[in-house]
Amino acid sequence: MLLVLVGILIITFLISHLVPSDPARLWAGSRATKGQLEQTRAELGLDKPLHVQFLIYLFKLLHGDLGRSYHTRRPVVADLLDYFPATFELTTLALILSIIIGIPLGIVSATKKDTILDHAARIFCMSGVSMPVFWSGLMLQLLFSSTLHMFPSSGRVDYFIHLNNPIQRITGMYLLDSLITSNWPAFLSAVKHMLLPAITLSYASLVQISRITRSSMIEVLRQEYIRTARAKGLPEKIVIYKHALKNALLPTTTLAGLTYGFMLGGSVLIESIFDWPGIGLYAIRSALIIDYPAIMGVTLLFSIIYTTVNLAVDLLYAFLDPRIRYG
Secondary structure (H helix, E strand, O other): OHHHHHHHHHHHHHHHHHOOOOHHHHHHOOOOOHHHHHHHHHHHOOOOOHHHHHHHHHHHHHOOOOOEOOOOOOEHHHHHHHHHHHHHHHHHHHHHHHHHHHHHHHHHHHHOOOOHHHHHHHHHHHHHHHOOHHHHHHHHHHHHHHHOOOOOOOOOOOHHHHHHOOOOOOOOOHHHHHHHOOOHHHHHHHHHHHHHHHHHHHHHHHHHHHHHHHHHHHHHHOOHHHHHHHHOOOOHHHHHHHHHHHHHHHHHHHHHHHHHHHHHHHHHHHHHHOOOOOHHHHHHHHHHOOOHHHHHHHHHHHHHHHHHHHHHHHHHHHHHOOOOOOO
Protein backbone atom coordinates (compact mmCIF):
# COMPACT_ATOMS: atom_id res chain seq x y z
CA MET A 1 0.00 0.00 0.00
CA LEU A 2 2.83 2.37 0.84
CA LEU A 3 4.54 1.80 -2.50
CA VAL A 4 1.25 2.30 -4.35
CA LEU A 5 0.57 5.57 -2.54
CA VAL A 6 4.07 6.91 -3.21
CA GLY A 7 3.76 6.00 -6.89
CA ILE A 8 0.38 7.72 -7.15
CA LEU A 9 1.75 10.84 -5.44
CA ILE A 10 4.66 11.04 -7.88
CA ILE A 11 2.48 10.57 -10.97
CA THR A 12 -0.20 13.02 -9.81
CA PHE A 13 2.36 15.63 -8.76
CA LEU A 14 4.18 15.48 -12.09
CA ILE A 15 1.05 15.57 -14.25
CA SER A 16 -0.59 18.42 -12.34
CA HIS A 17 2.58 20.53 -12.28
CA LEU A 18 3.47 19.96 -15.94
CA VAL A 19 0.10 21.26 -17.15
CA PRO A 20 0.55 24.84 -18.43
CA SER A 21 -1.00 27.08 -15.78
CA ASP A 22 -0.24 29.85 -13.32
CA PRO A 23 -1.66 29.13 -9.84
CA ALA A 24 0.10 32.24 -8.53
CA ARG A 25 -2.28 34.42 -10.56
CA LEU A 26 -5.23 32.60 -9.02
CA TRP A 27 -3.84 33.24 -5.55
CA ALA A 28 -2.77 36.85 -6.13
CA GLY A 29 -5.78 37.86 -8.22
CA SER A 30 -6.28 38.80 -11.87
CA ARG A 31 -5.11 42.39 -11.29
CA ALA A 32 -1.81 41.47 -9.64
CA THR A 33 1.31 43.11 -11.02
CA LYS A 34 4.34 41.22 -12.27
CA GLY A 35 6.21 41.94 -9.04
CA GLN A 36 3.29 40.70 -6.94
CA LEU A 37 3.12 37.50 -9.01
CA GLU A 38 6.82 36.86 -8.48
CA GLN A 39 6.41 37.42 -4.75
CA THR A 40 3.42 35.06 -4.67
CA ARG A 41 5.35 32.34 -6.52
CA ALA A 42 8.14 32.66 -3.98
CA GLU A 43 5.70 32.45 -1.05
CA LEU A 44 4.01 29.36 -2.52
CA GLY A 45 7.32 27.74 -3.44
CA LEU A 46 6.45 27.65 -7.15
CA ASP A 47 9.77 29.26 -8.10
CA LYS A 48 11.76 26.23 -6.90
CA PRO A 49 12.74 23.23 -9.10
CA LEU A 50 10.08 20.55 -9.47
CA HIS A 51 11.91 17.90 -7.46
CA VAL A 52 12.45 20.37 -4.62
CA GLN A 53 8.75 21.22 -4.61
CA PHE A 54 7.92 17.51 -4.39
CA LEU A 55 10.30 16.94 -1.48
CA ILE A 56 8.82 19.92 0.36
CA TYR A 57 5.34 18.51 -0.25
CA LEU A 58 6.37 15.09 1.12
CA PHE A 59 7.93 16.70 4.19
CA LYS A 60 4.71 18.62 4.92
CA LEU A 61 2.63 15.51 4.20
CA LEU A 62 4.54 13.52 6.83
CA HIS A 63 3.50 16.21 9.32
CA GLY A 64 -0.17 15.99 8.30
CA ASP A 65 -0.11 19.16 6.20
CA LEU A 66 -1.74 18.81 2.76
CA GLY A 67 -1.20 22.45 1.95
CA ARG A 68 -3.65 25.30 1.43
CA SER A 69 -6.12 25.41 -1.46
CA TYR A 70 -5.44 28.19 -3.94
CA HIS A 71 -9.17 28.58 -4.55
CA THR A 72 -10.81 28.39 -1.11
CA ARG A 73 -7.74 29.77 0.76
CA ARG A 74 -8.38 27.12 3.43
CA PRO A 75 -6.28 24.12 4.48
CA VAL A 76 -6.98 21.19 2.14
CA VAL A 77 -7.57 18.97 5.18
CA ALA A 78 -10.43 21.25 6.28
CA ASP A 79 -11.94 21.18 2.77
CA LEU A 80 -11.76 17.38 2.62
CA LEU A 81 -13.40 17.08 6.04
CA ASP A 82 -16.24 19.30 4.82
CA TYR A 83 -16.82 17.68 1.45
CA PHE A 84 -15.96 14.02 2.00
CA PRO A 85 -18.87 13.03 4.32
CA ALA A 86 -21.37 13.78 1.52
CA THR A 87 -19.48 11.54 -0.92
CA PHE A 88 -18.97 8.80 1.66
CA GLU A 89 -22.67 8.81 2.50
CA LEU A 90 -23.70 8.66 -1.15
CA THR A 91 -21.26 5.95 -2.23
CA THR A 92 -21.96 3.81 0.83
CA LEU A 93 -25.70 3.87 0.15
CA ALA A 94 -25.04 3.11 -3.53
CA LEU A 95 -22.86 0.13 -2.58
CA ILE A 96 -25.53 -1.18 -0.20
CA LEU A 97 -28.12 -0.93 -2.98
CA SER A 98 -25.75 -2.71 -5.38
CA ILE A 99 -25.24 -5.59 -2.95
CA ILE A 100 -28.82 -6.09 -1.75
CA ILE A 101 -30.14 -6.01 -5.33
CA GLY A 102 -27.22 -7.47 -7.29
CA ILE A 103 -26.55 -10.61 -5.22
CA PRO A 104 -30.20 -11.83 -5.05
CA LEU A 105 -30.59 -11.06 -8.74
CA GLY A 106 -27.49 -13.14 -9.52
CA ILE A 107 -28.72 -16.02 -7.34
CA VAL A 108 -32.12 -16.09 -9.05
CA SER A 109 -30.47 -15.90 -12.46
CA ALA A 110 -28.15 -18.81 -11.61
CA THR A 111 -30.78 -21.08 -10.04
CA LYS A 112 -33.21 -20.36 -12.90
CA LYS A 113 -30.58 -20.69 -15.61
CA ASP A 114 -31.85 -20.36 -19.20
CA THR A 115 -35.39 -19.54 -18.08
CA ILE A 116 -37.41 -16.40 -18.69
CA LEU A 117 -36.21 -14.97 -15.36
CA ASP A 118 -32.58 -15.56 -16.34
CA HIS A 119 -33.04 -13.93 -19.74
CA ALA A 120 -34.86 -10.95 -18.20
CA ALA A 121 -32.04 -10.49 -15.66
CA ARG A 122 -29.43 -10.64 -18.41
CA ILE A 123 -31.27 -8.00 -20.45
CA PHE A 124 -31.45 -5.81 -17.36
CA CYS A 125 -27.73 -6.29 -16.78
CA MET A 126 -26.82 -5.53 -20.38
CA SER A 127 -28.82 -2.31 -20.28
CA GLY A 128 -27.05 -1.26 -17.08
CA VAL A 129 -23.60 -1.81 -18.58
CA SER A 130 -24.51 -0.17 -21.89
CA MET A 131 -25.99 3.09 -20.59
CA PRO A 132 -23.51 5.85 -19.66
CA VAL A 133 -23.97 6.95 -16.08
CA PHE A 134 -24.46 10.61 -17.01
CA TRP A 135 -27.26 9.69 -19.45
CA SER A 136 -29.12 7.48 -16.97
CA GLY A 137 -28.78 10.21 -14.31
CA LEU A 138 -30.26 12.83 -16.63
CA MET A 139 -33.11 10.49 -17.62
CA LEU A 140 -33.95 9.79 -13.98
CA GLN A 141 -33.98 13.52 -13.30
CA LEU A 142 -36.25 14.12 -16.27
CA LEU A 143 -38.68 11.36 -15.28
CA PHE A 144 -38.85 11.50 -11.48
CA SER A 145 -38.05 15.18 -10.90
CA SER A 146 -39.32 17.17 -13.87
CA THR A 147 -42.23 14.96 -14.95
CA LEU A 148 -43.51 13.05 -11.91
CA HIS A 149 -42.20 15.49 -9.26
CA MET A 150 -41.48 12.57 -6.92
CA PHE A 151 -37.89 13.38 -6.02
CA PRO A 152 -35.77 16.55 -5.98
CA SER A 153 -33.22 16.92 -8.74
CA SER A 154 -30.30 18.36 -6.77
CA GLY A 155 -28.89 19.16 -3.35
CA ARG A 156 -28.75 17.17 -0.10
CA VAL A 157 -31.78 18.52 1.77
CA ASP A 158 -34.68 20.87 1.13
CA TYR A 159 -33.75 24.49 1.84
CA PHE A 160 -36.82 25.36 3.91
CA ILE A 161 -36.66 22.12 5.90
CA HIS A 162 -32.99 22.78 6.63
CA LEU A 163 -33.93 26.34 7.64
CA ASN A 164 -36.72 25.28 10.00
CA ASN A 165 -35.07 22.05 11.16
CA PRO A 166 -31.31 22.64 10.99
CA ILE A 167 -29.17 19.52 11.03
CA GLN A 168 -26.70 19.42 13.88
CA ARG A 169 -23.31 18.52 12.37
CA ILE A 170 -21.82 15.49 14.10
CA THR A 171 -20.35 13.36 11.32
CA GLY A 172 -21.22 15.53 8.32
CA MET A 173 -23.47 12.76 6.97
CA TYR A 174 -27.00 14.13 6.91
CA LEU A 175 -28.76 10.77 7.21
CA LEU A 176 -26.77 9.72 10.24
CA ASP A 177 -26.75 13.13 11.92
CA SER A 178 -30.50 13.66 11.52
CA LEU A 179 -31.14 10.10 12.72
CA ILE A 180 -28.99 10.55 15.84
CA THR A 181 -30.73 13.81 16.74
CA SER A 182 -34.21 12.48 15.81
CA ASN A 183 -34.62 15.25 13.24
CA TRP A 184 -37.20 13.34 11.20
CA PRO A 185 -38.21 16.07 8.69
CA ALA A 186 -34.55 16.55 7.74
CA PHE A 187 -33.99 12.77 7.65
CA LEU A 188 -36.88 12.19 5.22
CA SER A 189 -35.75 15.10 3.06
CA ALA A 190 -32.17 13.77 2.99
CA VAL A 191 -33.45 10.32 1.94
CA LYS A 192 -35.50 11.80 -0.90
CA HIS A 193 -32.55 13.86 -2.12
CA MET A 194 -30.17 10.90 -1.98
CA LEU A 195 -32.23 8.22 -3.72
CA LEU A 196 -31.83 9.37 -7.33
CA PRO A 197 -28.03 9.90 -7.26
CA ALA A 198 -27.57 6.67 -5.27
CA ILE A 199 -29.64 4.64 -7.73
CA THR A 200 -27.78 6.18 -10.67
CA LEU A 201 -24.40 5.47 -9.10
CA SER A 202 -25.33 1.91 -8.11
CA TYR A 203 -26.96 0.83 -11.37
CA ALA A 204 -23.85 -0.14 -13.32
CA SER A 205 -22.23 -1.61 -10.21
CA LEU A 206 -25.14 -3.83 -9.20
CA VAL A 207 -25.17 -5.18 -12.76
CA GLN A 208 -21.55 -6.28 -12.45
CA ILE A 209 -22.15 -7.79 -9.02
CA SER A 210 -25.18 -9.65 -10.37
CA ARG A 211 -23.25 -11.08 -13.33
CA ILE A 212 -20.27 -12.26 -11.26
CA THR A 213 -22.60 -13.77 -8.65
CA ARG A 214 -24.46 -15.64 -11.38
CA SER A 215 -21.26 -17.03 -12.90
CA SER A 216 -19.86 -18.06 -9.52
CA MET A 217 -23.11 -19.69 -8.42
CA ILE A 218 -23.41 -21.67 -11.65
CA GLU A 219 -19.86 -22.96 -11.20
CA VAL A 220 -20.39 -23.86 -7.53
CA LEU A 221 -23.74 -25.57 -8.16
CA ARG A 222 -21.93 -28.02 -10.46
CA GLN A 223 -19.61 -29.19 -7.68
CA GLU A 224 -19.82 -32.69 -6.22
CA TYR A 225 -20.53 -31.55 -2.66
CA ILE A 226 -23.66 -29.72 -3.87
CA ARG A 227 -24.90 -32.91 -5.52
CA THR A 228 -24.14 -34.78 -2.30
CA ALA A 229 -26.09 -32.26 -0.24
CA ARG A 230 -29.07 -32.61 -2.55
CA ALA A 231 -28.78 -36.41 -2.49
CA LYS A 232 -29.01 -36.26 1.31
CA GLY A 233 -32.40 -34.63 0.92
CA LEU A 234 -31.46 -31.19 2.25
CA PRO A 235 -33.95 -28.42 1.43
CA GLU A 236 -33.02 -26.45 -1.68
CA LYS A 237 -32.80 -23.18 0.27
CA ILE A 238 -30.17 -24.64 2.61
CA VAL A 239 -28.21 -26.05 -0.33
CA ILE A 240 -28.19 -22.69 -2.12
CA TYR A 241 -27.79 -20.20 0.71
CA LYS A 242 -25.70 -22.19 3.20
CA HIS A 243 -23.53 -24.42 1.04
CA ALA A 244 -23.30 -22.78 -2.39
CA LEU A 245 -23.59 -19.04 -1.76
CA LYS A 246 -20.78 -18.76 0.78
CA ASN A 247 -18.24 -20.29 -1.60
CA ALA A 248 -19.59 -18.28 -4.51
CA LEU A 249 -19.15 -14.99 -2.65
CA LEU A 250 -15.34 -14.82 -2.92
CA PRO A 251 -15.22 -13.23 -6.40
CA THR A 252 -18.31 -11.15 -5.54
CA THR A 253 -16.58 -9.79 -2.44
CA THR A 254 -13.52 -8.87 -4.50
CA LEU A 255 -15.69 -7.08 -7.04
CA ALA A 256 -17.61 -5.27 -4.30
CA GLY A 257 -14.36 -3.90 -2.90
CA LEU A 258 -13.18 -2.76 -6.32
CA THR A 259 -16.64 -1.34 -6.98
CA TYR A 260 -16.49 0.81 -3.88
CA GLY A 261 -13.24 2.36 -5.06
CA PHE A 262 -14.75 2.82 -8.52
CA MET A 263 -17.80 4.54 -7.02
CA LEU A 264 -15.62 7.01 -5.13
CA GLY A 265 -13.93 7.99 -8.38
CA GLY A 266 -17.10 7.70 -10.46
CA SER A 267 -19.05 9.93 -8.10
CA VAL A 268 -17.50 12.93 -9.87
CA LEU A 269 -20.03 12.73 -12.73
CA ILE A 270 -22.94 11.95 -10.43
CA GLU A 271 -22.16 14.87 -8.14
CA SER A 272 -21.94 17.20 -11.13
CA ILE A 273 -25.31 16.07 -12.51
CA PHE A 274 -27.16 16.20 -9.20
CA ASP A 275 -25.20 19.18 -7.81
CA TRP A 276 -24.16 17.02 -4.87
CA PRO A 277 -21.73 18.98 -2.64
CA GLY A 278 -19.22 16.19 -2.23
CA ILE A 279 -15.58 15.50 -2.88
CA GLY A 280 -16.23 14.85 -6.58
CA LEU A 281 -17.57 18.34 -7.16
CA TYR A 282 -14.63 19.72 -5.17
CA ALA A 283 -12.24 17.70 -7.35
CA ILE A 284 -13.75 19.04 -10.58
CA ARG A 285 -13.45 22.65 -9.47
CA SER A 286 -9.89 22.05 -8.31
CA ALA A 287 -8.89 20.41 -11.61
CA LEU A 288 -10.40 23.20 -13.70
CA ILE A 289 -8.28 25.85 -12.00
CA ILE A 290 -5.21 23.58 -11.48
CA ASP A 291 -5.36 23.85 -7.71
CA TYR A 292 -2.26 21.73 -6.94
CA PRO A 293 -2.77 21.12 -3.19
CA ALA A 294 -6.47 20.29 -3.61
CA ILE A 295 -5.80 17.90 -6.51
CA MET A 296 -3.09 16.10 -4.55
CA GLY A 297 -5.29 15.92 -1.44
CA VAL A 298 -8.26 14.41 -3.29
CA THR A 299 -6.06 11.89 -5.11
CA LEU A 300 -4.33 10.84 -1.92
CA LEU A 301 -7.66 10.43 -0.09
CA PHE A 302 -9.16 8.29 -2.86
CA SER A 303 -6.00 6.18 -3.04
CA ILE A 304 -5.93 5.52 0.71
CA ILE A 305 -9.59 4.50 0.74
CA TYR A 306 -9.26 2.30 -2.33
CA THR A 307 -6.22 0.41 -1.07
CA THR A 308 -7.67 0.09 2.44
CA VAL A 309 -10.91 -1.38 1.11
CA ASN A 310 -8.96 -3.90 -0.96
CA LEU A 311 -6.94 -4.87 2.12
CA ALA A 312 -10.18 -5.36 4.06
CA VAL A 313 -11.52 -7.56 1.25
CA ASP A 314 -8.40 -9.73 1.36
CA LEU A 315 -8.79 -10.17 5.12
CA LEU A 316 -12.47 -11.01 4.68
CA TYR A 317 -11.55 -14.03 2.54
CA ALA A 318 -10.53 -15.95 5.66
CA PHE A 319 -14.01 -15.48 7.10
CA LEU A 320 -15.79 -16.54 3.91
CA ASP A 321 -13.55 -19.52 3.13
CA PRO A 322 -12.27 -21.58 6.12
CA ARG A 323 -9.54 -23.07 3.91
CA ILE A 324 -7.80 -19.66 3.75
CA ARG A 325 -5.46 -18.95 6.63
CA TYR A 326 -3.15 -15.97 7.12
CA GLY A 327 0.03 -16.73 9.03
